[in-house]
Amino acid sequence: LNHKTISVMGFSLFEFKLKSLEHSYTLQSNTDHLSMSLNGKWRLSNSNASLSLPAQVPGCVHSALQQQGYVPDPYFRFNDVSYRWIAFDNWTYTTTFTVSPEIKQKVLLMFDGVDTVGSISLNGIAVGKTDNMFCRYDFSVRDLLKDGDNVLQVVLLSPVLYASERRKAHSSYRIPPECPPDVQKGECHVNFIRKEQSSFSWDWGPSFPTMGLWKGVQLEAFDVLQLIQVSSVPFYSTCSQWRMQVELHIDAVQTAHGQITLSIPELDSEQTFQMQFLPGKTKSNFTLFINTVQLKLWWPNGYGEQPFYRLTVRGFQDGFLIFNTQSKVYFRTVELIQEPIVGSPGLSFYFRINGKPVFLKGSNWIPAHSFQDQVTSDNLLQSAVDANMNALRVWGGGVYEQDLFYDICDELGIMVWQDFMFACATYPTEADFIQTVREEVVQQVQRLKSHPSIIIWSGNNENEAALATDWFNIPASQRLTYIKDYVMLYVNNIKKIVQEDQSRPFLVSSPTNGAESEQEGWVAENPYDPHYGDVHFYSYILDCWDWRTFPRTRFASEYGFQSWPSFSTLQPVSVKEDWSYDSNFTSHRQHHEDGNQQMIQQAALHFHLPNATDPLKRFTDTLYITQVMQAQCVKTQTEFYRRSRSEIIEGKGHTMGALYWQLNDIWQAPSWSSIEFGGKWKMLHYFARSFFAAVLPVAFEEDDTLFIYAISDLSRDLKLRAVVSVFSWTDLNPVCTLSSDMLLVPEGSAVAIFKQPVATLLAGCGNCTRLTCLLTFHLEDNSSQQGPTNHHFLCSPKDAQGLHRPNITENKIGFTVTLHSDSVAPFVWLDVGNIPGRFSSNGFLMVSRNRTVGFNVWRPTSVAELTASLTVTSLRDIY
Ligand SMILES: *[C@@H]1O[C@H](CO)[C@@H](O)[C@H](O)[C@H]1NC(C)=O
Ligand SMILES: *[C@@H]1O[C@H](CO)[C@@H](O)[C@H](O)[C@H]1NC(C)=O
Ligand SMILES: *[C@@H]1O[C@H](CO)[C@@H](O)[C@H](O)[C@H]1NC(C)=O
Ligand SMILES: *[C@@H]1O[C@H](CO)[C@@H](O)[C@H](O)[C@H]1NC(C)=O
Numbered sequence: 001l002n003h004k005t006i007s008v009m010g011f012s013l014f015e016f017k018l019k020s021l022e023h024s025y026t027l028q029s030n031t032d033h034l035s036m037s038l039n040g041k042w043r044l045s046n047s048n049a050s051l052s053l054p055a056q057v058p059g060c061v062h063s064a065l066q067q068q069g070y071v072p073d074p075y076f077r078f079n080d081v082s083y084r085w086i087a088f089d090n091w092t093y094t095t096t097f098t099v100s101p102e103i104k105q106k107v108l109l110m111f112d113g114v115d116t117v118g119s120i121s122l123n124g125i126a127v128g129k130t131d132n133m134f135c136r137y138d139f140s141v142r143d144l145l146k147d148g149d150n151v152l153q154v155v156l157l158s159p160v161l162y163a164s165e166r167r168k169a170h171s172s173y174r175i176p177p178e179c180p181p182d183v184q185k186g187e188c189h190v191n192f193i194r195k196e197q198s199s200f201s202w203d204w205g206p207s208f209p210t211m212g213l214w215k216g217v218q219l220e221a222f223d224v225l226q227l228i229q230v231s232s233v234p235f236y237s238t239c240s241q242w243r244m245q246v247e248l249h250i251d252a253v254q255t256a257h258g259q260i261t262l263s264i265p266e267l268d269s270e271q272t273f274q275m276q277f278l279p280g281k282t283k284s285n286f287t288l289f290i291n292t293v294q295l296k297l298w299w300p301n302g303y304g305e306q307p308f309y310r311l312t313v314r315g316f317q318d319g320f321l322i323f324n325t326q327s328k329v330y331f332r333t334v335e336l337i338q339e340p341i342v343g344s345p346g347l348s349f350y351f352r353i354n355g356k357p358v359f360l361k362g363s364n365w366i367p368a369h370s371f372q373d374q375v376t377s378d379n380l381l382q383s384a385v386d387a388n389m390n391a392l393r394v395w396g397g398g399v400y401e402q403d404l405f406y407d408i409c410d411e412l413g414i415m416v417w418q419d420f421m422f423a424c425a426t427y428p429t430e431a432d433f434i435q436t437v438r439e440e441v442v443q444q445v446q447r448l449k450s451h452p453s454i455i456i457w458s459g460n461n462e463n464e465a466a467l468a469t470d471w472f473n474i475p476a477s478q479r480l481t482y483i484k485d486y487v488m489l490y491v492n493n494i495k496k497i498v499q500e501d502q503s504r505p506f507l508v509s510s511p512t513n514g515a516e517s518e519q520e521g522w523v524a525e526n527p528y529d530p531h532y533g534d535v536h537f538y539s540y541i542l543d544c545w546d547w548r549t550f551p552r553t554r555f556a557s558e559y560g561f562q563s564w565p566s567f568s569t570l571q572p573v574s575v576k577e578d579w580s581y582d583s584n585f586t587s588h589r590q591h592h593e594d595g596n597q598q599m600i601q602q603a604a605l606h607f608h609l610p611n612a613t614d615p616l617k618r619f620t621d622t623l624y625i626t627q628v629m630q631a632q633c634v635k636t637q638t639e640f641y642r643r644s645r646s647e648i649i650e651g652k653g654h655t656m657g658a659l660y661w662q663l664n665d666i667w668q669a670p671s672w673s674s675i676e677f678g679g680k681w682k683m684l685h686y687f688a689r690s691f692f693a694a695v696l697p698v699a700f701e702e703d704d705t706l707f708i709y710a711i712s713d714l715s716r717d718l719k720l721r722a723v724v725s726v727f728s729w730t731d732l733n734p735v736c737t738l739s740s741d742m743l744l745v746p747e748g749s750a751v752a753i754f755k756q757p758v759a760t761l762l763a764g765c766g767n768c769t770r771l772t773c774l775l776t777f778h779l780e781d782n783s784s785q786q787g788p789t790n791h792h793f794l795c796s797p798k799d800a801q802g803l804h805r806p807n808i809t810e811n812k813i814g815f816t817v818t819l820h821s822d823s824v825a826p827f828v829w830l831d832v833g834n835i836p837g838r839f840s841s842n843g844f845l846m847v848s849r850n851r852t853v854g855f856n857v858w859r860p861t862s863v864a865e866l867t868a869s870l871t872v873t874s875l876r877d878i879y
């Protein structure tokens with residue numbers, strides 16, 4: 001909860017007078033508690049004062065320099081390297097404001113987020129320091145305020161310099177990795193600073209070690225108390241009873257006697273408590289019992305609605321209302337089930353929401369921009385839901401996202417796997433480091449725990465695996481030191497704090513063996529063991545069309561393949577000489593060693609590579625083929641996980657989660673994302689819309705036998721048959737059509753519905769061979785098709801006989817396009833450049849003469865603009 005509505009009677013009026021309109025004046029009069037925003041235009045200068053410019057707060061140095069024209073687009077071409085100097089300098093933010101002399105009992109100067117190492121002074125007198133981007137800081141400043149102008153200054157130290165000095169001070173042993181790989185062109189020792197870890201570069205992102213006041217700044221003044229935060233967490237107790245645990249975080253001036261009233265009018269629940277306000281900051285717990293049996297529950301996307309109730313919390317002192325807040329509350333339960341499975345060694349690993357096992361379908365979330373003040377919270381979360389996702393993992397190398405992010409997840413039914421912000425590294429455990437982490441964890445849990453969308457906390461990204469499989473060449477003799485540090489940070493400190501929130505599970509790491517890792521002293525011998533917990537799995541060299549290369553895990557929380565964004569996304573940050581696959585630009589933007597070659601090698605396993613003589617066409621065709629490769633690879637892997645839901649094969653299976661890496665991009669560059677920087681869907685995201693559909697047919701081959709599975713995430717049983725159509729590559733009329741018997745597909749299951757040796761199937765179907773024919777298939781009940789139509793290639797398209805260049809023409813009516821094709825066309829791709837929006841489907845296999853797709857616009861556009869921008873590409877157009 002972050003918006004306070006406070007109305008009070010009976011207290012003296014106090015006013016902040018504003019020097020200018022730059023600082024907005026937000027609070028109602030007639031209240032004990034006043035708040036003055038210090039957001040708006042500040043001054044910014046570097047250490048030697050060679051630069052002095054206006055700067056927006058919230059904001060950062062890079063954004064201010066960009067907005068004032070000192071540095072053009074930091075994302076343009078090689079600017080990440082050209083602007084490296086910014087993060088080596090120290091920067092000072094200054095503002096001036098006026099207050100009236102009539103001061104309240106207590107005045108707090110509050111910073112919602114400082115990035116990162118700051119020294120704050122007011123009227124030349126030091127008020128405090130900051131060293132953690134993820135903490136809110138407040139300072140008591142009543143006695144420093146003066147009548148008239150007050151000067152507030154924040155000096156920010158170069159984060160690169162700070163990290164390096166902390167490293168030097170830690171002389172006893174290494175805290176690896178020292179530096180990122182050269183290919184990332186990043187800065188060193190980011191693990192020594194409590195800051196977005198990917199801001200020093202990542203394998204998908206640039207190095208922009210930001211500095212700034214990245215969240216709001218305000219003065220809070222009060223005579224009695226300030227309500228800092230309210231959190232509320234529902235618990236289900238037996239006998240259909242719920243209790244809402246409400247925690248109030250209060251800063252009071254002096255001891256006072258008061259009452260607290262909690263109520264949820266819609267549920268007829270109200271209760272009043274007597275309480276003592278003690279001076280200083282305190283937390284108090286209250287429990288509201290809810291006796292209504294008929295409560296509407298919050299469900300993940302695809303399982304039901306996301307209804308909420310309104311909780312009112314009122315505080316009184318001597319009969320006067322001193323605060324009155326309202327917040328949304330949602331009711332749901334979550335359990336992480338780790339228990340023995342018949343026929344399988346190890347333990348299950350799945351989530352039960354409101355008692356129902358739920359397969360998590362989704363992706364991983366990274367910071368949406370290098371400069372958090374420029375995040376536009378655009379369509380990314382809606383796009384996740386549009387692709388039938390129900391879960392996102394907020395990955396531990398970024399930031400704890402802003403309140404709005406979790407509000408939207410609550411509203412859309414997106415389950416959040418929330419990492420703490422530690423990734424791919426060891427971390428120091430000096431007392432001051434542990435202390436700042438503890439404060440960070442306390443604050444973040446308090447801020448976020450009211451959100452039903454967060455279904456699990458997780459201590460770090462890949463740090464258990466890093467120790468277990470020795471990423472950092474730690475000598476055996478020192479191993480115990482590192483394990484001790486690991487346990488100290490994530491178990492003895494973070495876990496201990498987080499587990500005070502009993503309303504959702506906590507895992508120490510991801511990937512992890514969960515309960516088994518705990519048995520093994522928190523660092524398992526093999527945290528990637530498919531019999532336990534979650535697994536991250538990447539392989540770029542092995543053939544991704546072969547499902548045998550994937551581990552049959554309980555839960556796949558990371559896996560993926562890279563692709564390039566489309567030309568319209570790259571064009572604004574590049575020039576003509578950059579537009580070839582072997583340009584300096586193309587290798588500069590690739591931060592994953594050998595990434596560009598890996599994409600081409602993987603694509604070459606099944607596709608002809610582009611060979612147009614026109615260099616620009618060859619480049620755009622190459623971007624296209626990387627997206628085709630990625631979409632098909634992630635489809636194969638995800639379908640494998642979904643069909644493994646109900647089976648145990650060779651002791652492995654019961655897979656209950658598929659979160660591919662990664663949803664979004666931080667800049668315009670090759671990455672594992674399914675959505676490009678700016679929001680445009682890659683082919684993979686359109687594929688995800690199908691492969692995450694609630695009802696899905698999946699085909700695969702084993703020993704030359706074709707299997708089709710029917711998968712259903714619905715909460716009711718279905719009776720389905722599979723219908724298989726065999727097409728020749730040369731003809732739009734199916735050669736033959738087969739169908740299975742009707743089969744019961746129970747709720748939440750994957751069952752084999754069709755099985756036939758490929759040779760038998762082809763023999764019964766004209767002159768078909770593996771090279772001349774392909775399959776499409778769907779599921780239907782006795783009246784209609786259920787779920788999308790899927791396809792299965794019997795050979796690599798590069799070997800297909802009879803696949804010729806289709807003559808595809810378009811008819812546009814409004815925002816609808818009808819394509820006409822004279823032959824089979826795989827991976828048909830419609831592109832309208834940078835016009836924001838998405839097609840109803842894209843990247844599809846066209847086996848019909850006509851196909852109509854709609855274009856869903858995200859900003860006003862005209863049919864003429866759309867028509868002028870539309871291009872259509874299919875596989876046969878690139879060679
Ligand atoms: C001041 O600092 C800037 C940025 O670090 C540097 O480029 C410039 O040379 C410095 N100027 C002087 C006079 O030292
Ligand atoms: C930044 O501040 C630190 C600490 O005061 C100092 O050592 C360093 O020289 C400063 N950097 C610049 C570019 O002035
Ligand atoms: C509030 O309840 C939580 C969870 O039961 C507990 O950990 C915490 O100590 C309580 N706080 C207070 C002030 O009682
Ligand atoms: C590419 O970068 C290299 C090394 O920086 C440079 O020598 C070369 O001239 C660049 N090539 C082009 C075409 O810009």
Ligand SMILES: *[C@@H]1O[C@H](CO)[C@@H](O)[C@H](O)[C@H]1NC(C)=O
Nearest residue numbers: 728735736764765766767768
């Ligand atoms: C099989 O191929 C032969 C020779 O091309 C052709 O005459 C015949 O009609 C084909 N049969 C079917 C069922 O397509």
Ligand SMILES: *[C@@H]1O[C@H](CO)[C@@H](O)[C@H](O)[C@H]1NC(C)=O
Nearest residue numbers: 717718719720781782783784
């Ligand atoms: C179709 O299936 C439903 C559910 O199994 C059944 O109620 C209905 O009678 C069936 N209709 C026909 C025409 O078979």
Ligand SMILES: *[C@@H]1O[C@H](CO)[C@@H](O)[C@H](O)[C@H]1NC(C)=O
Nearest residue numbers: 806807808809810820821822
């Ligand atoms: C493509 O089809 C259209 C419409 O049927 C026709 O006018 C055109 O000549 C065809 N183009 C080619 C190259 O066959």
Ligand SMILES: *[C@@H]1O[C@H](CO)[C@@H](O)[C@H](O)[C@H]1NC(C)=O
Nearest residue numbers: 811818819820848849850851
């Ligand atoms: C396909 O579209 C064309 C042109 O709109 C139309 O003449 C034809 O009947 C359509 N064919 C089918 C099979 O729908």
Ligand SMILES: *[C@@H]1O[C@H](CO)[C@@H](O)[C@H](O)[C@H]1NC(C)=O
Nearest residue numbers: 608609610611612613878879
């Ligand atoms: C591109 O490759 C295809 C298939 O190998 C070949 O038929 C075509 O002639 C090649 N085109 C060029 C311009 O080399």
